Amino acid sequence: MQQTYAPGLVRAKGQPLLSSLSKAAQRRYVLFLLLIAPAFLLRITTAAYPILQTIYLSFTNLNLLKNTNEFIGLQNYPAVFNDYGVQEALSFTIMLVVSSTILELIVGMLVALLLNAAFVGRGFARTINLIPWAIPTIVAGYAFRWLLDDQFGLIPYWMNLISGTRMVAFIDPVSARIAVILVHVWKDAPFMAFIFLAGLQGVPLDLYEAARVDGANAWHRFWHITLPLVMPLTITMGLFRVVWSLGSFDLVYGLTQGGPGVATSVLALQVFREGIMFFKFGFASAISVVLLIVVAIVGAIGLWLFRRSEVSY
Amino acid sequence: MNGVRIRRPWSYWWGNGAVYVSFLFFTFVVLLPVYWMVRSSLAPAADLIKIPLVYFPTPTLRNFITLVEQVPFLEYVRNSLIFALATTLVTLVVSFLAAYAFARIRFPGSSIIMWTLVLSMALPDVGTIVPLYRILSSLRLLDTIAGITLVLSSALAPFTVWVLVSFIKQVPYEIEEAAIIDGASLLQIFGRILVPVTKPALVTMGLINFINAWNNLLYPLSFTTSPSSKTLSVSITEIFAGYSPWGKPWELIMAVGVTMTIPMVILVLFSQRAIVRGLTGGAIK
Numbered sequence: 107m108q109q110t111y112a113p114g115l116v117r118a119k120g121q122p123l124l125s126s127l128s129k130a131a132q133r134r135y136v137l138f139l140l141l142i143a144p145a146f147l148l149r150i151t152t153a154a155y156p157i158l159q160t161i162y163l164s165f166t167n168l169n170l171l172k173n174t175n176e177f178i179g180l181q182n183y184p185a186v187f188n189d190y191g192v193q194e195a196l197s198f199t200i201m202l203v204v205s206s207t208i209l210e211l212i213v214g215m216l217v218a219l220l221l222n223a224a225f226v227g228r229g230f231a232r233t234i235n236l237i238p239w240a241i242p243t244i245v246a247g248y249a250f251r252w253l254l255d256d257q258f259g260l261i262p263y264w265m266n267l268i269s270g271t272r273m274v275a276f277i278d279p280v281s282a283r284i285a286v287i288l289v290h291v292w293k294d295a296p297f298m299a300f301i302f303l304a305g306l307q308g309v310p311l312d313l314y315e316a317a318r319v320d321g322a323n324a325w326h327r328f329w330h331i332t333l334p335l336v337m338p339l340t341i342t343m344g345l346f347r348v349v350w351s352l353g354s355f356d357l358v359y360g361l362t363q364g365g366p367g368v369a370t371s372v373l374a375l376q377v378f379r380e381g382i383m384f385f386k387f388g389f390a391s392a393i394s395v396v397l398l399i400v401v402a403i404v405g406a407i408g409l410w411l412f413r414r415s416e417v418s419y
Numbered sequence: 420m421n422g423v424r425i426r427r428p429w430s431y432w433w434g435n436g437a438v439y440v441s442f443l444f445f446t447f448v449v450l451l452p453v454y455w456m457v458r459s460s461l462a463p464a465a466d467l468i469k470i471p472l473v474y475f476p477t478p479t480l481r482n483f484i485t486l487v488e489q490v491p492f493l494e495y496v497r498n499s500l501i502f503a504l505a506t507t508l509v510t511l512v513v514s515f516l517a518a519y520a521f522a523r524i525r526f527p528g529s530s531i532i533m534w535t536l537v538l539s540m541a542l543p544d545v546g547t548i549v550p551l552y553r554i555l556s557s558l559r560l561l562d563t564i565a566g567i568t569l570v571l572s573s574a575l576a577p578f579t580v581w582v583l584v585s586f587i588k589q590v591p592y593e594i595e596e597a598a599i600i601d602g603a604s605l606l607q608i609f610g611r612i613l614v615p616v617t618k619p620a621l622v623t624m625g626l627i628n629f630i631n632a633w634n635n636l637l638y639p640l641s642f643t644t645s646p647s648s649k650t651l652s653v654s655i656t657e658i659f660a661g662y663s664p665w666g667k668p669w670e671l672i673m674a675v676g677v678t679m680t681i682p683m684v685i686l687v688l689f690s691q692r693a694i695v696r697g698l699t700g701g702a703i704k
Contacts (some may be wrong), residue, residue: 128429129456132420134524137520137605139523140531141516141517141519142520142521142532143519144513145513145514145580146517146536147683148513148572148576149539149576149577151554152547152569152570152573153542155554156547156554157542157547159549159550159553159554160549184637196537216441217445220438220441220442220445225440225442227442231445232691233688234449236686236687237449237687238449239698240634240683240684240686241452241634241683241684242631242633242652242683244636244656244678245456245676245679246452248655248672249452249455249456249676252455252669252672255669257468257474258467259466260451260455263472264432292448300695300699301699303699304699308527346541349541350543353545353546353547359636359656360656366686374544377546378640382548382552382641387552387553390549391549391550396548398543398546401541401542401543401546405541412474
């Protein structure tokens with residue numbers, strides 16, 4: 107049993123806290139605070155305080171180039187929602203997050219099943235599965251941009267050899283969006299696969315044996331044993347992936363730079379554009395707030411889903 | 420033996436066949452972009468615009484030499500290295516201290532404090548870059564490696580804390596207890612007992628954070644402007660952005676890409692088990 111360091115904390119009702127602590131317990135408290143201080147200091151200065159700043163700045167028209175800095179209340183928000191770039195970015199962000207997460211869950215599970223099977227070369231497969239994670243996202247973005255180049259890229263070249271059609275991925279908004287989603291899946295599904303693999307390996311083998319004895323075939327075993335047991339993990343990972351990919355920036359920046367036009371722009375890209383490139387700090391902060399609200403909503407939905415998914419056997 | 424032929428069920432071959440086809444397909448999909456990148460970086464520029472495609476060009480280092488000549492390439496490499504190492508160090512130290520506190524000093528409310536820290540990793544990095552720009556500017560940390568190190572370390576800390584807490588909890592307390600009874604100071608407990616015992620976890624998180632920092636784009640891109648602090652990830656975007664859509668020097672872009680990727684691939688090849696343990700350790704618990 108793990109020892110706890112705070113024996114003096116159990117106290118009778120009505121007794122003031124500090125005087126009821128033994129000196130040892132007081133020292134433990136101080137130690138705790140000292141140890142978490144660096145981490146919390148960092149988080150407060152680079153996350154907590156900046157969030158408050160972002161919210162405040164969204165109510166101003168701070169613009170470093172035009173040299174304006176006045177409190178303007180909610181005026182940024184209608185401008186933000188009427189901005190064509192933000193509208194497109196909002197819709198594509200949601201499209202990207204939903205479709206890529208669903209695809210990543212499916213592909214991740216399939217890859218995990220592969221990596222769990224017994225075959226010569228499995229070690230190799232498990233090793234190269236880490237490559238999409240290890241490769242810098244921006245490099246992956248450029249690599250696929252070049253791979254899909256309509257003139258000299260490998261994939262359009264093969265498409266032409268096979269079917270005679272000319273594949274121009276990045277001029278048409280729809281195909282550009284599909285490209286972004288698929289590259290996103292390429293980048294992230296292997297990571298999901300590892301999580302699923304760990305989950306698959308945690309399923310007791312005798313459950314499968316018992317099912318096999320009872321006559322269940324492979325599909326049955328997957329649907330009724332594997333899937334329910336892996337479901338909490340799936341939902342957790344799905345949730346993390348959704349929230350994380352809401353802030354996705356590098357891939358779009360490299361693959362399409364948000365183009366054609368703003369068809370593949372995402373909220374993160376718009377914040378970067380308006381803020382770091384155009385120095386419209388107030389406006390960009392308003393977009394950030396929209397992003398943060400979306401994250402909060404998605405996070406809340408996810409937590410609710412998570413509560414409902416506990417499975418016991 | 421007299422020629423008894425064993426009849427295997429059809430599923431024996433088909434099952435194995437499906438697995439191997441999937442394996443080949445999987446390998447192809449994963450490695451295709453890597454092959455393409457390497458091929459493009461080692462090819463003479465003229466080979467990249469030849470039809471039919473040159474799959475295996477005669478390799479040349481010309482592109483890398485061009486990079487070193489035309490941009491402060493070696494400086495960028497140095498900056499990426501320093502940034503990644505510094506971030507890893509800061510993140511590990513800060514997270515280890517906090518993780519120890521959360522794992523060993525428990526009291527009502529301590530886990531809420533921990534979850535606040537861990538859940539803060541849900542915050543998208545972009546959400547705070549505007550105020551961070553101003554904060555770094557006022558601290559005179561804009562355009563410095565120190566500035567982006569602090570910001571990224573802070574972003575990587577929550578996940579690191581999460582993983583380290585579950586690792587430390589698995590270490591039996593008896594060893595520390597014995598040391599305390601023997602009168603060891605906290606520093607000694609850390610140095611002599613805890614750090615050596617949790618070394619696998621520290622190595623794992625060190626690797627993961629190093630890779631994350633080396634690959635990071637947003638913070639260097641937003642907060643650095645001069646070659647003395649820009650990283651490789653920024654340089655690749657600059658080379659791309661510096662040319663019109665029809666004249667991109669893909670051989671150079673891919674050369675930078677290769678420079679960024681190959682070290683990571685090598686790292687991953689040698690430490691696959693450790694990394695996977697770290698990445699999944701937090702999630703599975």
